Amino acid sequence: MEWLIGLVVLCFAGVAVSRFVQGWRGIGDGVFPGEAYGEVKVATQEVVDEPGIVDLRELDSxxxxVKGTAxxxxxxxxxxxxxxxYTLVREPNNAHDPNAVAVLGRxxxxxxxxxxxxxxxxAPLLDQLGADGYRVAGADATEYSVKxxxxxxxxxxxxTFVKSMIG
Incomplete structure (x- = not known):
């Protein structure tokens, strides 16, 4: 029985080391501790105001x-x-999810x-605004991760933003 516990511990240690070497960023989708494994290099991208695009970058976020990038x-x-x-775009006619919100890059x-x-x-909040797209901030892939x-x-x-825009 002790050998089994040792084997399990060894397997977990191997997985942890492997993920660290490959640039593992943490547990969960809402976590991006960039400083944990070095400086995060975010690509600069000039964004020009476009008609039909609502800028949400100043909102608390x-x-x-991003899901499904592969x-x-x-x-x-x-x-x-x-x-x-990035630009968020509603896809109400998406066959898999009527609430789908696509993420567009460069x-x-x-x-x-x-x-x-x-x-x-x-989705319901974006639908109330009715814009063609919604500009948000984000982060690029790094030397440690392709996410x-x-x-x-x-x-x-x-x-609060929707209320201020539509009254």
């Missing part, structure tokens, strides 16, 4: 991982399409989605 962007291209600004390329749980809360991160407005901040 939480950083979350289906839209190969790992080697993440730094080319990510950045420090040049309007789809890089993934907001998590289904967050989209369920965010893309997007800053999603907190619910209270978003509700």
């Amino acid at each position: 939480v950083r979350m991982r 289906a839209y962007v190969p790992d080697r291209q993440r730094r080319q399409v990510g950045g420090s600004a 040049e309007g390329r789809k890089v993934g989605y907001v998590s289904a749980a967050r989209a369920a809360i965010l 893309l991160w997007v800053d999603i407005p907190k619910v209270d901040a978003m509700r």
Whole structure:
């Protein structure tokens, strides 16, 4: 029995070391402790005001991982399409989720989605605003990780903003 416990401990240690070496960032989707393994290098990206795009970057937000990036962007291209600004676009006709909120990177390329749980809360608020897209901040892939991160407005901040915009 002791050998079994030793084997389990050894396996967990191996997984932890492997994830650290590969640039593991932490547990959970809302966590981005960039300073934990060195300086985070966020790509700069000039954003021009566009008609139909509402800027949400000043709202209190939480950083979350962009979901489903593997289906839209190969790992080697993440730094080319990510950045420090993203556009959220509602997809009410999405076959998998009527609350879907797509995340667009540089040049309007789809890089993934907001998590289904967050989209369920965010979608009705975005629908009330009725814009073509919503500019938010985020973080690019780093030398330690190919994950893309997007800053999603907190619910209270978003509700207050919607109220101020539509009365």
